[in-house]
Amino acid sequence: MPYLQTGKLLFNRKSTTSVLWSVLNLVLKMDFTVRAAKPEDCKDVHRMIKELAAYDKMPDHVQTSHEDLEKYGFSANPAFQCFVAEVPEEHKSKEGHTTVGYIVYFYTFSTWKGRSMYLEDIYVMPEFRGKGIGKALLSKVAAVARENQCVHLQLTVLDWNTPSQGFYFSNGAQDLTTIVGWRVLRFNGDALDKLAKKDPKN
Numbered sequence: 081m082p083y084l085q086t087g088k089l090l091f092n093r094k095s096t097t098s099v100l101w102s103v104l105n106l107v108l109k110m111d112f113t114v115r116a117a118k119p120e121d122c123k124d125v126h127r128m129i130k131e132l133a134a135y136d137k138m139p140d141h142v143q144t145s146h147e148d149l150e151k152y153g154f155s156a157n158p159a160f161q162c163f164v165a166e167v168p169e170e171h172k173s174k175e176g177h178t179t180v181g182y183i184v185y186f187y188t189f190s191t192w193k194g195r196s197m198y199l200e201d202i203y204v205m206p207e208f209r210g211k212g213i214g215k216a217l218l219s220k221v222a223a224v225a226r227e228n229q230c231v232h233l234q235l236t237v238l239d240w241n242t243p244s245q246g247f248y249f250s251n252g253a254q255d256l257t258t259i260v261g262w263r264v265l266r267f268n269g270d271a272l273d274k275l276a277k278k279d280p281k282n
Contacts, residue, residue: 110171110211114220117162117182122149124179125162132203136238160186160200163220165213173205180208183217185224190231197225199235218251236264 117125126146133142152159165181172178181204190196199221204213225233235253237244249255256262267275 110167110208112165112167112171112180112208112211112213112216114163114165114213114216117153117164119150119154121162121164121179121182122146122153124177125149125164125182125184127177128179128182128203128205129201131205132201135203136241160184161224163217165204165208165217167208173207177205180205181213181217183221185221185233187228187230188234193231195228195230197221197228197230197233199233202235214247215251 123146126144126149129144130139130142133139149162153162162182162184164179166178167180169178173180182201183199183203184201185197185199188196188198199218202214202217204217222233235248237248245255
């Protein structure tokens with residue numbers, strides 16, 4: 081056991097290890113809160129959207145602005161929902177940010193199963209990873225999905241992004257590409273325009 085002597089705290093090997101583990105746990109269990117995003121959070125969320133795009137090796141693909149997030153996320157009929165993760169001022173990032181993570185989701189519908197949910201983005205700033213923030217964001221959205229009778233929570237992940245895949249798999253996600261063989265398809269730009277022009281307008 082540690083003991084005091086002439087104003088100094090002395091430790092034996094066992095107690096030193098115990099204290100080091102306690103300090104490590106405090107670091108890993110940094111205080112943070114997860115709450116519903118507000119319109120004033122959109123600048124921070126947009127900042128992190130650009131960080132996520134850079135991480136995904138597609139920094140030039142972000143065409144939205146924080147004004148778009150305000151317009152489409154906080155209207156009478158919002159296109160998406162968002163939670164943010166905050167840390168106390170004393171744990172702010174090197175750049176001075178206290179909003180350090182976000183998750184964006186929206187409701188969809190499965191004709192086979194019923195109401196469902198799609199996870200568009202989840203992101204935690206690199207220096208705040210490994211502290212339970214990502215899992216807290218994911219768990220919060222899972223709870224919202226269940227509260228709203230959603231049958232599943234679905235998302236896509238890049239095939240090279242093994243750290244993110246590991247995170248999802250460790251929390252129970254299934255790989256439908258492997259299990260079912262589904263492919264993700266998209267109509268973009270000119271292809272979408274050409275398809276729209278074929279509308280019979282009946």
